[in-house]
Amino acid sequence: MNSHTPDASAVTGRTSVLDTASTRWLTALDRLERTTVADPAIRVLQRGIRALPLGGMRDLLRGRPLGHPLHPVLVQVPIGCWLSSAVLDVVPGTQRASKTLVSVGLAGIAPAAVAGWVDWADLPPEQARVGLAHAASNAAAVACYAVSLTSRLRGRPAKGRLWSLGGLAAVAVTGALGGHVAHRRAVGGYPAT
Numbered sequence: 001m002n003s004h005t006p007d008a009s010a011v012t013g014r015t016s017v018l019d020t021a022s023t024r025w026l027t028a029l030d031r032l033e034r035t036t037v038a039d040p041a042i043r044v045l046q047r048g049i050r051a052l053p054l055g056g057m058r059d060l061l062r063g064r065p066l067g068h069p070l071h072p073v074l075v076q077v078p079i080g081c082w083l084s085s086a087v088l089d090v091v092p093g094t095q096r097a098s099k100t101l102v103s104v105g106l107a108g109i110a111p112a113a114v115a116g117w118v119d120w121a122d123l124p125p126e127q128a129r130v131g132l133a134h135a136a137s138n139a140a141a142v143a144c145y146a147v148s149l150t151s152r153l154r155g156r157p158a159k160g161r162l163w164s165l166g167g168l169a170a171v172a173v174t175g176a177l178g179g180h181v182a183h184r185r186a187v188g189g190y191p192a193t
Contacts, residue, residue, distance in 0.1 A: 029180055032133060033126040042128050049121035061118040071115040072182065077108030079171060082145060086168055089161045099152045102164065106145055113138065116178075127181050134177035141170035 054061065063070035085101035088094040116138075120131045144167030152160035 025176070029130060029177075032130055035129065036125075038129060038132055039125060042125070042132060046121045046123075046128065049117055054118070058118060061115045063115070069115070069119055069182075071112060071119050072178075074108070074112035074115050075178075078105040078112060079175070081105030081108065082141075082164065082168060082171060085164060089164060095152070095157050099149065099160070102145055102149045102152065102160075106142065106149060109138075109142055123181070123185070127184055130177055130181050130184075134174050134181060137170050137174035137177060141167045141174055143167075144170055 052058075059065070061070055063073070066073070081101040082105045085098045085105070088098040088101065113135075116135070120128060120135070123131055144163050148160045148163035148167060150160075151157070151163060
């Protein structure tokens with residue numbers, strides 16, 4: 001007996017919005033993996049990071065004692081803080097707590113970034129290209145949250161909340177990019193769409 005149940009788009013002959021968005025996203029990632037325009041810079045950066053005299057710290061940053069990469073563990077601090085801050089931003093009387101969470105999230109970026117760069121330095125070209133886009137979107141997120149915190153500290157909470165929303169959007173993009181790199185690394189690819 002065939003247990004395969006066709007999805008709604010196959011039954012109706014229409015493509016859902018989610019299917020279309022997914023296809024476009026994976027197509028964009030495929031193009032990014034194949035573009036070689038940043039390869040000279042990537043090679044220089046990777047060599048430079050691999051040449052850093054980190055000693056035993058390199059294994060720690062790569063997560064060897066844990067048996068898996070450290071970077072995904074460390075990113076939970078900024079992501080968790082910033083997501084919690086977004087929730088508190090809609091709760092009256094929680095401005096101080098939200099500001100604290102934005103601050104802690106920013107403080108958690110450095111260790112996560114260092115571990116991420118150490119991992120990235122050993123990636124093959126296709127994954128390194130997406131990883132570089134991941135780093136760029138991380139930089140955008142950090143910039144948004146830095147402006148958010150500055151606005152909040154200057155007594156402009158509405159502006160701070162707006163910048164946090166921009167930062168959260170960048171976090172979503174960077175998470176999707178990082179997830180793509182991790183998935184490619186783990187299984188070597190995605191099924192054809």
